[in-house]
Amino acid sequence: MQGAKVTYRLSKTIVLIGLMGAGKTAVGRLLAQALGVDFIDSDEEIIKAANASIPEIFERDGEAFFRQKETQILDRLLDGPPCVLSTGGGAYMAAQNRKLISQKAVALWLRADLDILWERVRHKDTRPLLRVADPKAKLTALLNARTPLYAKAELMVDAEAELTLEQMTAKTVKTLLDNPISGVVKD
Numbered sequence: 001m002q003g004a005k006v007t008y009r010l011s012k013t014i015v016l017i018g019l020m021g022a023g024k025t026a027v028g029r030l031l032a033q034a035l036g037v038d039f040i041d042s043d044e045e046i047i048k049a050a051n052a053s054i055p056e057i058f059e060r061d062g063e064a065f066f067r068q069k070e071t072q073i074l075d076r077l078l079d080g081p082p083c084v085l086s087t088g089g090g091a092y093m094a095a096q097n098r099k100l101i102s103q104k105a106v107a108l109w110l111r112a113d114l115d116i117l118w119e120r121v122r123h124k125d126t127r128p129l130l131r132v133a134d135p136k137a138k139l140t141a142l143l144n145a146r147t148p149l150y151a152k153a154e155l156m157v158d159a160e161a162e163l164t165l166e167q168m169t170a171k172t173v174k175t176l177l178d179n180p181i182s183g184v185v186k187d
Contacts (some may be wrong), residue, residue, distance in 0.1 A: 008035045008036060008173075008184055008186055009184070009185050010037055010083075011185075012032070012037060012106055013078055013083050013084070013104065013105040013177065014082075014083075014084050014105065014106055014108055015101050015106065015107050015108065016031075016084065016085065016089055017091065017107050017109050018108055018110040018111060019089045019117055019143055019146060020087065020121050020130075021117040021119075021120035022088045022111070023024065023110050023120075023159055023165070024086040024087065028085075030165055031169050032083065032084035034170075034173055035184065036082070038083040039083065039086070040077055040083050040085050041085075041086045042070065042074055042091060042154050043087075043088045045073045045077065046066070046088075049073060050108065054088075056107075058117075067094060070088060070091055070097070071097055073098055074091060074097055074101075078105055079104070089146070090146075092150060092152075102103070102154075106154050106155060106182050107155070108155040108156070108182075109151070109153035109157070110157055112158075114139065115161070116161050121135075121139065122135070122136070142143050154179075154181050154182075155175055155181070155182060156175075157175050
């Protein structure tokens with residue numbers, strides 16, 4: 001006989017941060033499903049608002065414009081009902097965004113090492129910041145530069161190459177339940 005399905009209650013949004021390839025979208029979708037809340041990808045919201053892809057926005061308007069829109073959309077989304085919110089890899093770099101997240105939500109860093117990240121992003125051409133002569137060197141530089149700021153997140157879950165998406169999601173749920181600051185409780 002199967003037990004009753006576990007349900008959860010969120011008192012605030014869980015904001016997934018981390019470098020491209022960390023699993024923010026893939027884990028985020030499953031996490032939202034497990035928690036019974038909506039999944040929102042801030043990059044997708046920017047694409048809708050701008051009616052252009054992120055590479056097009058970067059090319060047409062520049063990174064500074066993109067970051068400004070990112071902050072506006074993040075602020076709007078954080079005023080909505082609690083959900084799982086995946087952010088772009090650079091969103092947490094802005095002090096204003098970190099402040100918004102800490103005031104209205106909880107940041108959860110999906111931490112992955114360079115080997116995992118590179119394996120996941122090396123064949124994708126949708127990453128404007130990796131459209132350079134040596135994308136692995138650029139990814140390494142981004143990881144080194146961003147890690148100290150990602151480390152300011154209230155919560156962190158380590159990615160492991162051998163974990164399936166389902167296992168990584170279960171590990172993330174456990175981290176949320178083990179840390180009252182997350183605002184996640186079992187019903």
